[in-house]
Amino acid sequence: MSKNNMKYWEERQKRIYLAGEKKVNDYYKELKKAFEQAKKEIHSVINDFYIRYAKENKVSFAEAQRRLEKAEIGELEEFIAKVNQHMGEYNLELNNMSIKARITRYQALEKQIDAILQRLYAIDYQYKGEETLKEVYKDSYYRTWFNIDQYRGFHQEFAQINPRTIDELIRYPFNGADFSSRIWKQKNHMLQQLTESITTMLVQGRNPQTLAEDFARKFKTKEYEAYRLLHTESSFIIEQGSLAAYKEDGVEQYQILATLDMKTSDICREQDGKVYDVDKATVGVNYPPFHPFCRTTTVPYYEDVENEGTRVARDPKSGKSYEVPANMTYEEWYDKYIKNNPEAILTEKKWKNRYADRKQYERYKKVLGKDLGVSSIDDFQNLKYNNTEKWEETQAYYRYKKKYPESNQEYFKINKDIQELISKGVVAEKIGVAVKPIPIDYEKMHKHALKRMAERNLKDQDIKGFIKDAKVMFKQDNDRRNVYYSEKGAAGIIVNEKMLITAFPASSYDEGAKAIMEVLKKHGK
Numbered sequence: 001m002s003k004n005n006m007k008y009w010e011e012r013q014k015r016i017y018l019a020g021e022k023k024v025n026d027y028y029k030e031l032k033k034a035f036e037q038a039k040k041e042i043h044s045v046i047n048d049f050y051i052r053y054a055k056e057n058k059v060s061f062a063e064a065q066r067r068l069e070k071a072e073i074g075e076l077e078e079f080i081a082k083v084n085q086h087m088g089e090y091n092l093e094l095n096n097m098s099i100k101a102r103i104t105r106y107q108a109l110e111k112q113i114d115a116i117l118q119r120l121y122a123i124d125y126q127y128k129g130e131e132t133l134k135e136v137y138k139d140s141y142y143r144t145w146f147n148i149d150q151y152r153g154f155h156q157e158f159a160q161i162n163p164r165t166i167d168e169l170i171r172y173p174f175n176g177a178d179f180s181s182r183i184w185k186q187k188n189h190m191l192q193q194l195t196e197s198i199t200t201m202l203v204q205g206r207n208p209q210t211l212a213e214d215f216a217r218k219f220k221t222k223e224y225e226a227y228r229l230l231h232t233e234s235s236f237i238i239e240q241g242s243l244a245a246y247k248e249d250g251v252e253q254y255q256i257l258a259t260l261d262m263k264t265s266d267i268c269r270e271q272d273g274k275v276y277d278v279d280k281a282t283v284g285v286n287y288p289p290f291h292p293f294c295r296t297t298t299v300p301y302y303e304d305v306e307n308e309g310t311r312v313a314r315d316p317k318s319g320k321s322y323e324v325p326a327n328m329t330y331e332e333w334y335d336k337y338i339k340n341n342p343e344a345i346l347t348e349k350k351w352k353n354r355y356a357d358r359k360q361y362e363r364y365k366k367v368l369g370k371d372l373g374v375s376s377i378d379d380f381q382n383l384k385y386n387n388t389e390k391w392e393e394t395q396a397y398y399r400y401k402k403k404y405p406e407s408n409q410e411y412f413k414i415n416k417d418i419q420e421l422i423s424k425g426v427v428a429e430k431i432g433v434a435v436k437p438i439p440i441d442y443e444k445m446h447k448h449a450l451k452r453m454a455e456r457n458l459k460d461q462d463i464k465g466f467i468k469d470a471k472v473m474f475k476q477d478n479d480r481r482n483v484y485y486s487e488k489g490a491a492g493i494i495v496n497e498k499m500l501i502t503a504f505p506a507s508s509y510d511e512g513a514k515a516i517m518e519v520l521k522k523h524g525k
Contacts, residue, residue: 006326009299140241260313272330432475
């Protein structure tokens with residue numbers, strides 16, 4: 001066969017990885033359904049609890065802390081037994097679910113939720129997850145062995161897998177803790193978060209329907225944690241299957257093969273192309289996976305075979321694949337195709353910052369809503385990295401809107417022009433920030449305001465007109481005062497008391513006030 005060995009191994013190791021990834025993704029689809037079912041069951045027991053113990057349409061925390069009666073303890077025991085009726089079939093260690101005779105209603109609710117989570121994490125997550133990982137290992141082992149034999153010459157028979165080997169690998173803490181420990185840590189954290197939310201609901205006397213959004217967010221987070229753990233574990237299992245095949249088939253050395261695209265981590269970039277002895281392979285040090293979601297694989301390395309041919313790289317802009325020399329490392333590829341390519345560097349920047357940018361996008365969307373002007377994380381990153389002027393304005397509006405939620409883009413633009421007048425000394429800096437007017441109590445009058453009204457011959461109706469027809473309102477005195485400007489006059493109020501404190505006609509406007517009116521005309525106010 002052709003000695004284009006890198007291309008041969010690259011294609012086949014990719015197939016092994018994709019086959020394992022498909023098995024995990026297929027299993028994860030079912031796990032998501034199990035999470036959704038558990039969420040519905042937990043909502044159901046909370047609603048039952050609420051209906052049973054509600055008084056005057058709410059359950060007090062004190063009511064929740066009362067002890068169960070004998071009959072209720074029996075009902076709780078039956079509930080837990082029913083939820084866990086199939087648990088023993090899987091020979092899994094369970095947390096102690098014993099029920100004390102002096103248990104409170106709140107503790108009983110927690111026990112019910114714990115039982116549902118135990119079933120979810122023990123059967124749907126751990127047991128079925130481990131079965132999937134076993135299939136992934138077998139597939140990787142036999143595929144790698146077959147590929148080696150096809151390349152070097154077939155053996156008469158395959159060595160069979162020892163089931164104990166797979167069990168030991170699943171329990172191996174390659175990333176600080178084993179698969180089972182990480183699962184139960186996630187479960188315990190989930191129980192803690194849910195019970196904290198329930199406690200808050202009881203203390204505040206809220207309806208359990210208010211938990212829906214909070215629970216949905218918490219379950220979504222735990223689903224993602226499960227997805228990350230499964231993919232990291234499967235990467236480990238896939239590579240362990242390959243490593244076992246190397247040992248069984250006499251492969252003495254392996255070469256690190258990273259993916260030539262912008263998503264590859266720094267450690268995988270640095271490891272790409274390096275050759276190590278099979279008997280010295282150490283996960284996370286010189287053997288993948290090197291991190292969560294690691295895509296780096298290994299290929300057999302034969303000193304007697306020249307590394308001819310090509311390997312595959314991916315264009316960062318189009319996403320299309322192209323071929324480069326087989327002996328080109330990631331660093332060499334980066335220097336030649338990426339380093340001096342602005343579009344490629346931008347693509348890399350977006351990828352590296354994707355998690356932080358998504359969080360920032362959610363914050364901006366929550367504060368600005370439709371005013372953000374983009375509706376996806378991709379559009380947000382394009383705004384952030386491709387339009388400097390627009391991004392700076394968006395940042396400024398975000399800060400402004402966060403401080404003054406009642407405001408809008410129109411007042412923000414007015415404020416920018418007013419700030420320019422302040423910087424030039426035309427308007428006194430104490431004028432503050434332009435924001436949308438808020439209602440005031442016209443019946444309240446400060447004695448200072450009454451004096452000024454008398455001096456300036458202003459009536460109540462005049463003041464109401466100043467405020468009603470105001471073109472803009474400014475914050476003063478650390479947001480304690482609002483001053484409304486109209487074409488006929490201005491009025492100031494004390495915000496907390498909604499009380500009028502001063503007023504003056506437009507004929508009394510100083511140069512700063514006149515400049516403000518010019519800005520308003522510019523904006524069509």
